[in-house]
Amino acid sequence: MHHQLLRCRGLAACTLLLAAAPLWAADETDEDRPVTATLGGRLHLDFADFDNDSRGTPNKDDTEIRRAWLDVSGKFFVVDYKLEADFSGDQVEAKDVYVSRDFSGGKLSIGQFKQFFSLDDRTGSNYGSFLERGNAGTTLAPLYRLGASWQAAKGDMTWAASAYSLESIDAWQVKGRAAGGRATWAPGATAGDVLHLGLSLAHERYDTPGANGVPALRIRPRPAGHLSDNSRLTLIDFSSGRDTDVNKWSLEYAQVRGPLSWQGEFSxxxxxxxxxxxxxxxxxxxxxxxxxxxxxxxDRKTGRFARIKDIRHKAGAFELALRYDQMRGEQHLFGQPDLIDARTEAWTLGGNWYMRPNLRFMLNLIDSRNRDYLAAATVDHTRAVTGRLQFDF
Known part of the structure; x- marks a missing residue:
């Protein structure tokens, strides 16, 4: 723990020092500068109001600073760099912390960065249509891990591959190694006219989950938003201390036709x-x-959704969105009946008011249910109203 605190403090100090130093915003006049720096960030202020049923512990109505990120990015002689941290919690949490170099065939990155898995996860939290990603994006995606990656884009295609540790700067107790990749195809994509297809694959090898101080390996989605901890249902639980192999995949499909878009993933x-x-x-x-x-x-270069560019009316842009999301887990000892057979599902109706491209208010209405098939019973039914005021720069 002391080692973790030292690393968090080191990252925070480095970020603050860079933010306090003279910054040169990269533009056309800075091409010859050996060192450049640009400051960015995001602030997400959330609330949740719950209508709980009588089963289980009720979720508490609450507010939170969901994200308070600062980042510094730019050029340092022959490499590019990015340092990013989230200051919203009790401790500073590292996000992107890497250096990269562009080559004629692609880009090499080394450090900690978000891994390449699924359209839902690769679309940044500033640009998603809902407050939270779907179940697969929040529980299966590898998120930020230490490793090395190669990214490339040519024509209508993008591809990326990485080898990474299951450790991160803030979760060094998780031990193991992994490799993964993602490829996308968006033939002839233009503004307002997009067909997106994608495939993500990953193999992860966890060392002794649940033993020797290593956290257990569990899949436990939050069905009614980030503050719905008391509605979490365990779909997978590997905590016996045996090395565990995990194979992951996700199939992606999305289309944009003017003001309408639709997408889905099977993971x-x-x-x-x-x-x-x-x-x-x-x-x-x-x-x-x-x-x-x-x-x-x-964004054709990365195969993911990005910021809306042109707001047509002085009052802003208004988006309505509807999503159905479900996840089912089964677990058994070899040759034995199931230990776990359960499912969580949720309908979410969302409304977004973009006052500016980088400033919006979000409102989600959620209806979620958890079902335990071994008990043949619905074990939780929670409704929620969640919202967010979001600003990024």
């Missing part, structure tokens, strides 16, 4: 520790409509 993972096996399957489908006529932004 899954298998878990095997030599004595038991677990399987998770997840899927979501969503529809988005910009009432005021704008279109969702799309």
């Amino acid at each position: 899954g993972a298998t878990f095997d520790d030599g004595s038991q096996r677990g399987t998770v399957l997840a899927g979501y489908g969503m529809l988005s409509w910009f009432v005021t006529g704008e279109s969702r932004g799309y």
